Amino acid sequence: MDKALDKEREVDNEAAFDKFRDCAVEVLQVPADKVTMEARFAEDLDADSLDLVELVMALEEAFGVTVDESELEDIETAGQAFELISSKL
Amino acid sequence: MTAADVTAADEPAGGRVVLVTGGSKGIGAACAAWFAANGDRVAATTRGPAAELEPPDGVPEERFMALRCDVTDAAQVEQAFAQVEARWGPVEVLVANAGITKDMLVVRMDEDAWHDVIETNLTGAFRVARRAVAKMLRLHHGRIVFVSSVGAFVGLPGQANYAASKAGLVGMARALAREVASRQITVNVVAPGVVETDMTAALGEARVGQLVGMVPLGRAGTPEDVAAAIGFLASDAAAYISGAVLPVDGGLGMGL
Structure with a gap:
């Protein structure tokens, strides 16, 4: 049961990261x-x-x-930015 | 330079999307007419009822929008931009022109008179510029022109609030110009002198006469004189000009 939930979260997370990546690709080219x-x-991303x-x-x-x-101060990697967005979903 | 001189074959079909605040009369109305004659699509804002803002002569409805927008109200600013974007897309040229005066000597100036003028002339310009830039960043082009005043540099008695607000625009423009330069967005300032507008007329005939007497070119400016300078700063020809302050004052403030 827990495993199924974890799996579901993982899928959600992947979908969210895909969306995050789409934004980054478009904006940062x-x-x-x-x-x-x-x-x-x-x-790495020349941003x-x-x-x-x-x-x-x-x-x-x-x-x-x-x-x-103020939440952006220590953001240096795409992962940190993604975690910040994910924490608000 | 007239509008006809600038009408370029390389302008995108339909013309650029231009927003002019304080577009119902004076310099703002002349700007709306200039850009419309240039083939651009012009949205002009007014604090009063939008219905009272007529399209400039000969400009078809398709290329003109009248919008009610008090620049002291962030929600109205947002709504005005949203209306323009819904119809034509993002604003490519912003003329931040809306301004008021509440003249009185500093010793008699209450804080409301100070605050109201700063709020409209400086903070209002900040509000519209911030909103415009958010979309211009994605476009990777844009033109912003702030309408300052020779009063920012000469400091006419009775206009401490106005002079402060108009000088403030220069600092804001320069900071913003650096912030957005990498996106090919230019930010410039015009500093009109004595111009035939209601605002100037309010100074009284004697005062205006005195000021005109100090103008090397020997006459008051017309709103069209100022609009032509703004049109130039917003044109492709001015692509390499940013953070500049262009006096349009018949020489009144030269050297200041």
Whole structure:
């Protein structure tokens, strides 16, 4: 029973990450395979602060969430950004 | 430069989407007419009833929108942009022109007179610019022109609130210009001098006469003089100009 629930969560999570990746690909104009949990925005995805703001605005729209400016301070990787969005779903 | 000179074959079909705040009269109305004559699609805002805002002469309904929008109200700003976007798509050219005066000497100026002018002229411009930029970032192009005043630099007596708000626009424009430059969005300022508008007329004939006497070109400006400068800053020809303050004052404020 627990295993089935875990499986369901995993599927949801994957779908959410796919949506996250779509946003990142569109806004940052990077190939989809570069958008991994470990990818660092500045170094790996060549994203400046304006890119990040743009990405956050796209994510807010796509996921129907609101992200406060202060929550973005320590975000350096795609994984951290994804976790932040996921925590609001 | 007239509107006809700028009408370019490379303009996208239907023209650019232009939003002019304070578009019912004076410099704003002249801007609406200039951009409409240039082939752009123009949304003009007014604090009063939108129905009272007529399209400029000869401009078809398809290329003109009158919107009610008090720039001191964030919800009305949002609604105005949403209406433009629903009909034409994102705003590509923003002319932040809406402004008021509440002139009085500082020693007699109550905080409401200070606050109201800052709220409309400076914070209102911030509100519309912020909303416009959010979409321009995705477009990777855009033009923002703030309408300041020679009063920001000469500091006419009785206009501490107005001068502060208009000088504030210059600092805001320069900071914003740097923030969005990587997206090919330019942000500039025009600083009109004595221009034949209701706002200038309110200074009184004697004061206006005195000011015109100080204008090297020897006359008051027309709203069209200012609109032409704004039209230029919003054009492709001004692609390499950002963070600039362009005086349109017949030489009144030169060197300041």
